[in-house]
Amino acid sequence: MYKLLLMVMSIIILPNISSAQNNFLVKPYLQVGYNANSTSLELLWHTTDTNNNWEVQYVQNNKSAKLAPLTLNKVNVKNTTPFIVYHAILNDLQPGVIINYSVLFNGKKVFESQAKAPKIFNEPYSFIAIGDIGAEKQDQKKLALIANNLNPDFVAVPGDIVYDNGLVSEYANKFWPIYNADIADSNGAPLMRSIPFIAAVGNHDVDNSDLDKYPDALAYYYFWAQPLNGPEIKEFASAYPTFKANDNNKNAFLNAAGKAYPKMNYFSYNYGNAHWLVIDADNYVDWTNKELLDWVKQDLQNASSATWRFVMFHQPGFNSSREHFEQQQMRLLAPIFESGNVDVVFTGHVHNYQRSYPLTFIPDKKGTLLIGGKDNKTLRGRVVNGKWTLDKNFDGNFNKKPKGVIYVVTGAGGADLYNPEQTIDTDSWQKFTNKFFATAHSLSYIQINGNSFKLQQITTQGKVVDSFEIEK
Numbered sequence: 001m002y003k004l005l006l007m008v009m010s011i012i013i014l015p016n017i018s019s020a021q022n023n024f025l026v027k028p029y030l031q032v033g034y035n036a037n038s039t040s041l042e043l044l045w046h047t048t049d050t051n052n053n054w055e056v057q058y059v060q061n062n063k064s065a066k067l068a069p070l071t072l073n074k075v076n077v078k079n080t081t082p083f084i085v086y087h088a089i090l091n092d093l094q095p096g097v098i099i100n101y102s103v104l105f106n107g108k109k110v111f112e113s114q115a116k117a118p119k120i121f122n123e124p125y126s127f128i129a130i131g132d133i134g135a136e137k138q139d140q141k142k143l144a145l146i147a148n149n150l151n152p153d154f155v156a157v158p159g160d161i162v163y164d165n166g167l168v169s170e171y172a173n174k175f176w177p178i179y180n181a182d183i184a185d186s187n188g189a190p191l192m193r194s195i196p197f198i199a200a201v202g203n204h205d206v207d208n209s210d211l212d213k214y215p216d217a218l219a220y221y222y223f224w225a226q227p228l229n230g231p232e233i234k235e236f237a238s239a240y241p242t243f244k245a246n247d248n249n250k251n252a253f254l255n256a257a258g259k260a261y262p263k264m265n266y267f268s269y270n271y272g273n274a275h276w277l278v279i280d281a282d283n284y285v286d287w288t289n290k291e292l293l294d295w296v297k298q299d300l301q302n303a304s305s306a307t308w309r310f311v312m313f314h315q316p317g318f319n320s321s322r323e324h325f326e327q328q329q330m331r332l333l334a335p336i337f338e339s340g341n342v343d344v345v346f347t348g349h350v351h352n353y354q355r356s357y358p359l360t361f362i363p364d365k366k367g368t369l370l371i372g373g374k375d376n377k378t379l380r381g382r383v384v385n386g387k388w389t390l391d392k393n394f395d396g397n398f399n400k401k402p403k404g405v406i407y408v409v410t411g412a413g414g415a416d417l418y419n420p421e422q423t424i425d426t427d428s429w430q431k432f433t434n435k436f437f438a439t440a441h442s443l444s445y446i447q448i449n450g451n452s453f454k455l456q457q458i459t460t461q462g463k464v465v466d467s468f469e470i471e472k
């Protein structure tokens with residue numbers, strides 16, 4: 001009798017989700033996937049459990065339930081417990097319809113959530129753009145909650161995903177608990193389990209690649225699943241990051257990264273009526289390389305049927321901050337962006353918010369002028385001089401037809417702010433800068449409705465500090 005009572009009690013007490021959820025190192029989160037398309041999403045999770053008894057079920061409109069095939073990546077690098085990254089592809093999704101999905105372990109449900117399927121052409125949607133995020137700061141967490149309340153369809157991160165060295169161990173404290181939290185509160189929000197994040201690599205993600213010193217660096221290649229449709233540059237011809245490592249650390253990294261390294265530094269994909277080009281702007285990249293420039297040119301040409309064309313990378317070419325001012329290498333691409341009809345370029349690296357006038361730019365020369373640091377050994381930047389034409393008639397309110405590309409710096413996502421004093425010192429702004437805001441952390445909230453684009457820059461206090469619209 002006593003045993004029976006105990007059994008009944010345990011049935012009542014046992015939660016719906018079994019305790020096997022402790023198997024997760026990182027709970028399930030969404031990505032656009034290595035082969036992104038408008039009817040699929042990729043679900044990833046991390047576990048130390050080597051038992052391959054995982055399944056995923058998903059339902060849309062109470063109709064279609066499917067069992068997804070799983071693939072896995074083993075990560076066995078020094079400084080971390082060996083773990084597995086599982087990938088499940090949610091296929092044949094009905095556009096714009098909520099997905100209810102569950103992850104099962106040994107036949108028991110251990111995780112469930114809702115997700116948003118990608119939207120179709122001309123269906124209204126929204127996204128957040130926010131860079132320089134994984135710093136484990138209170139403002140970073142506040143912005144995660146604000147992003148969650150805005151209910152976007154995806155989040156775009158223009159680099160510096162995690163500080164200081166893009167390590168597996170740094171993601172554990174500074175990224176997952178904030179963007180893939182179980183509940184929405186002042187410590188973070190359950191964003192990644194319901195919408196995909198896309199990211200460009202920043203210097204803190206890939207440019208510190210001494211694997212003997214940091215064997216768990218370059219975690220970007222383990223944790224993200226983004227399209228592998230980048231350029232085929234032979235022997236990394238200064239387009240891709242290299243790394244230093246002894247044979248053990250090198251093999252451990254290559255085995256864990258699989259096909260993601262080094263290809264995942266450049267990619268493009270389509271969401272709704274927009275084309276996205278995501279590229280690497282780090283110091284090792286030679287943007288005088290013709291092969292690389294031709295790839296960018298071709299990618300934008302191929303996207304001529306999209307209503308909107310967005311480019312995302314880390315280091316901004318057009319930046320008024322004293323910080324990183326000399327890192328102008330991306331100005332070399334301005335003519336390609338203009339001929340490719342790019343609407344907006346999203347960048348980070350500089351920890352504040354800036355918006356340029358719509359502009360066109362002709363570099364004086366095809367190369368860059370190297371500027372050394374005070375010690376004459378380190379490189380401070382690559383200067384690109386030239387002539388720009390500014391469209392000062394565009395105000396994003398009455399006149400919504402820009403003549404030229406608008407460059408946005410949205411690097412105020414969490415890391416310490418740069419040059420707040422310049423916010424009111426308009427004399428310190430370069431001529432191409434229209435807005436400069438650096439006295440609070442902030443995110444960019446973008447709403448697209450067919451031919452209309454609206455960006456609002458929102459602070460941790462919920463204040464809108466800039467807003468502009470583009471109409472096609």
Ligand SMILES: [Fe+2]
Pocket residue numbers: 160202203204314348349350
């Ligand atoms: Fe950076």
